[in-house]
Amino acid sequence: MKRIVIFGNSASGKSSLAKALAEHQQLAHLDLDTLAWLPITDKSPMPHRQSVDISVSEIDRFIKQNNQWVIEGCYSDLLIHTLDKCSEVIFLNLPIKLCISNAKNRPWEPHKYKTKAEQDANLAMLIDWISQYEHRTDTFSKTAHKKLYDEFLGEKKQLIDNQ
Template sequence: MTRVVIFGNSGSGKSTRAKALASDNNLAHFDLDTIAWLPTSPPQRRAIAESISLLDQFLSQNNNWVIEGCYSDLLTAVLPFTEEIIFLNLPIESCVSNAKQRPWEPHKYESKAAQDANLNMLIKWISQYATRSDTFSKAAHEKLYSEFEGKKTMFTSNQASE
């Protein structure tokens, strides 16, 4: 079995890396953004219990997978089933640069224009990564990484790993 979790700041390359890993290894790919938010404007988090129920459905239907997201509260629920984690711990400047070059994500936005309209908010969000104390923060991700006892890799740039 192959079961991998990829996490990090917004713009760190989680989706790009997860899609490549899924394609190269014939894994089911699951983006936690698809279950973390209600389809409302402004965005509102779905109840954690409901998100975890949707995550459990994915896990019950797939033996080999890669799951990606920045939600340590949801990742905690899947880590007991995970063989490997990858923490994309890139500098904030790299995440901002990646966000500015992000291709349209049709599973998140109705159009590229709608996605681009959200870019300034996203850049502000990315920039707060090291100072936030929420489930999306660098501190929450570092805790996940340090407490995981299986195979783990940390990338601090788009190319290098530690």
């Protein structure tokens, strides 16, 4: 039974790899971006995280509804709740420069942005965020991802490029 968790820096290729695996191996796919954030509204135009408890409940519901799956994201505080249920982890540990290149070349993500122009307007902030990966100590950091990877006792892979 395939139950795969993929994590890494922003623009490391998590979504692309998860989509490819989901299609090739007929797995249900959960992108944690779709449940980790509250919707942006006129009253709340800045992004805010959803409660971790609510996000974990949604992850649990997804896992109960699907026998085989791939879950991907950069949220160590959410991913930690999937590790006892997964069969494999993949840590996309790409160089910062490659992640930045991926961000510059990514197609429009309609599940995150209303328009491609809106996505492009966010690019400078995203590049700055990607650049901080190795220095941050938060749930999105390389330190947090390495800890997830190191502590997982099952099958695991660490990839350093998008090939």
